[in-house]
Amino acid sequence: MTAIQNRRAMLVLIVLSGLIISICMGLRQSLGLFMRPMTLELGISAATFGFSIALQNIVWGLSQPFIGAAADRYGPRPVLIATALVYAAGLVLMVFSNAFPGGLEVAGFLAGIGTAGTGFGVLIGTVSRATPPEKRSQTVGLVAAAGSLGTMVLAPIGQSLINGFGWKAAMVAFAAIAASMAVFSLAIREHAVPNTNISELNQKLSDALRGAMGHRGYLFMTLAFFACGFQLVFITTHLPAYLQLCGIAPGVGASALALIGLFNSIGTYMFGLLGARYSQKHLLAMIYLLRTLFIVAFLAAPISATSTLVFAAAMGFLWLGVAPLVTGIIGRVFGLTHFNTLYGVVFLSHQVGSFFGAWMGGLVFDRTGNYNFAWGALIVIGITAFTLQWLMDERPPREHKPAGPLAPVAA
Numbered sequence: 001m002t003a004i005q006n007r008r009a010m011l012v013l014i015v016l017s018g019l020i021i022s023i024c025m026g027l028r029q030s031l032g033l034f035m036r037p038m039t040l041e042l043g044i045s046a047a048t049f050g051f052s053i054a055l056q057n058i059v060w061g062l063s064q065p066f067i068g069a070a071a072d073r074y075g076p077r078p079v080l081i082a083t084a085l086v087y088a089a090g091l092v093l094m095v096f097s098n099a100f101p102g103g104l105e106v107a108g109f110l111a112g113i114g115t116a117g118t119g120f121g122v123l124i125g126t127v128s129r130a131t132p133p134e135k136r137s138q139t140v141g142l143v144a145a146a147g148s149l150g151t152m153v154l155a156p157i158g159q160s161l162i163n164g165f166g167w168k169a170a171m172v173a174f175a176a177i178a179a180s181m182a183v184f185s186l187a188i189r190e191h192a193v194p195n196t197n198i199s200e201l202n203q204k205l206s207d208a209l210r211g212a213m214g215h216r217g218y219l220f221m222t223l224a225f226f227a228c229g230f231q232l233v234f235i236t237t238h239l240p241a242y243l244q245l246c247g248i249a250p251g252v253g254a255s256a257l258a259l260i261g262l263f264n265s266i267g268t269y270m271f272g273l274l275g276a277r278y279s280q281k282h283l284l285a286m287i288y289l290l291r292t293l294f295i296v297a298f299l300a301a302p303i304s305a306t307s308t309l310v311f312a313a314a315m316g317f318l319w320l321g322v323a324p325l326v327t328g329i330i331g332r333v334f335g336l337t338h339f340n341t342l343y344g345v346v347f348l349s350h351q352v353g354s355f356f357g358a359w360m361g362g363l364v365f366d367r368t369g370n371y372n373f374a375w376g377a378l379i380v381i382g383i384t385a386f387t388l389q390w391l392m393d394e395r396p397p398r399e400h401k402p403a404g405p406l407a408p409v410a411a
Contacts, residue, residue, distance in 0.1 A: 009189065013130060014139065016188055017123040018146025020080065020181050024087070024118040026150020026261065027174050028056075028111075030158045032237045033254060034094075036244070037167040042098050046241065050362025052097075052108040053237050054355040056090075057229065059112025061351020064121050067113075068340030069205065071122045079117050080185035084178060087114020091175035095168045118181050120144065121347055124327050125340040126188065134276070136331060141272010141324035151261030159254035208338040212345065217393035221281075221329065222349045224288065224392075227385030228322055229353030231291060231378050235315065236260075238361040242371050246303040256312035263316030271321030275328050284325045285389035291318050292382030299375055333396050353381075 035049045071079045090110030097103035124140055131139045154177070161170035212218045240253030274283055298311040330342050357378075364374045 010130060012187060013127060013189070014143055014146075016184055017127055017143045020084075020118055020184050021120060021123055021143065021147030022150035023154075023177055023181050024115055024150070025147055026152075026154035027087075027091070027178055028115055028119075029151045029236045029257060029261070030155045030174075032240050032257070033155065033158050033162060034167050034171065035237070035241060036250075037162060038094075041167070044104070045362070045366055047359070047362035047366045048104065050237060050358050052094075052104045053233070054357075054359035055105055055108040056112040056115065057233055057351045057354030057358060059109050060115045060119070061229075061348040061354070063113050063116045064347045064351070065341055065344030067116045068121050068125065068344035069338075071125065072205075072338060072340045076122050076126045077185055077188045079122055080188060081182045083114045083117020084181035084185060085114075086110050087118060087181070088175045088179035090114055091171055091178055095171050114178065118178075118185075120147070120323055121340060121344055123188075124323065125336070125343060128327060128331050128339060129336050133332070137275035137280070137324050137328045138272050140327050141269045141275065141321075144272070144320050144323040145265040145269035147320070149261055149265050151264070152258045153261070155254050155257040155261065159251065205338050205341060208334065208342065209345070211397040212334060212342050215333075215393075215397055217281075217333070217395070218342075218346075220388045220392040221284075221326065222346045224284075224385040224389040225322075225326065225346055225350040226353035227288060227381045229350035229355075230357040230381050231295070231353075232319065232357070233354035234357035234361045234374060234378060237358045238365070238371060238374070241365070243303070243308060245370070248303065248305055248308060252305045252308055256308050259309055259312040260316035260319060263313045264319040267317035268320045268323060272324035275325050280325045280328050280332075281389060281392045281394050284322060284329075285386050285392075287318050287321050287325075288382055288389060289386040291315060292379055292386070294318070295375065295378055295382070329394055333394055 031053060035046065038044065039046060039049055067079060067083065087110070090107045090112075093103060093107035093110065097107055124143065127140060127143050128136055154174075158170055158174065161173055236257065239256060240250065243253050243256070244250060271283060271287070294311060294314045298307065301307050326346060327339075327343060330346065331339060334342055360377065361371060361374045365371055
């Protein structure tokens with residue numbers, strides 16, 4: 001390929017990756033809009049709806065390492081196409097979830113697999129492989145920023161469709177949008193890993209996993225990522241319902257989700273730029289700390305439409321800034337040969353947190369009639385994540401190996 005062809009191929013990859021991630025995340029982060037109409041029409045509890053979202057998130061996490069490994073081995077395109085269609089099937093099934101026992105849970109299961117394939121895990125690895133190390137953080141930040149715009153567009157569309165045509169028609173429209181990701185995936189191509197030595201390319205997956213699981217810094221980052229999922233999925237799932245409890249108009253919830261998407265794109269790109277110049281682990285820790293402080297400030301002030309939108313803008317700015325930082329640390333410390341798999345393991349922790357954030361919120365509300373305990377849990381877990389991430393050891397595994405025996409000194 002010539003330099004012009006390389007630039008053109010890279011531009012196509014960035015645009016398509018951003019578009020697919022944007023659709024995937026926009027759909028996922030807008031599902032909270034369906035909680036109230038679905039609970040009223042189907043006669044299910046908030047905990048039941050919350051559990052289906054929680055199941056989606058835990059399945060996403062559990063399947064991410066395996067889907068990542070498949071993309072590492074077979075390339076991203078077949079994985080993207082298959083999982084996009086599975087995602088669409090899961091959303092369609094939500095419309096018919098009361099037709100048979102466990103329908104809502106099966107729908108959440110399928111949507112979880114679809115999100116694992118069309119979200120960050122596969123495409124960020126593909127973009128990272130195609131990008132030189134000195135530009136990786138900025139490029140991943142750009143793709144993640146573009147992917148953040150989906151919520152800004154799809155949340156208002158979803159609320160408008162629900163108001164005008166009912167939640168079932170809105171969900172079918174969301175399923176059609178999910179299926180469009182399969183079409184966009186047709187043009188995705190895998191790129192060679194730049195600047196990778198032969199020993200890294202020949203490294204076995206089992207050796208890569210063993211090295212990562214024995215790395216204290218990797219474990220600290222993985223545990224801290226639990227808080228990320230716990231906080232963010234609780235907010236996307238339960239914030240609209242919480243605002244209605246506080247007497248805020250339903251449209252404010254949709255506007256808040258859209259505002260999260262807008263500021264998410266700005267913050268993600270900025271953290272990608274900062275990650276190329278400053279300590280990625282410390283930037284990641286500061287995101288966890290600032291999120292927690294904004295939650296405290298939101299709860300301390302009177303809840304209003306204005307305070308909600310300010311809170312949404314602040315949280316949006318800190319939302320996906322973790323993506324270029326986490327991926328940058330993994331690529332720099334462990335290389336790119338098994339990147340999707342190692343990222344999938346870290347992301348599993350994120351999704352365990354997402355599971356408990358979504359489910360716990362509904363459970364707490366059903367038992368107490370409010371979200372007070374749930375907000376408190378978000379604060380404690382956020383402080384813990386900040387501490388773990390700040391103390392992370394980010395030296396590559398080979399630098400942890402003890403030196404060999406000293407050579408004898410010649411007489």
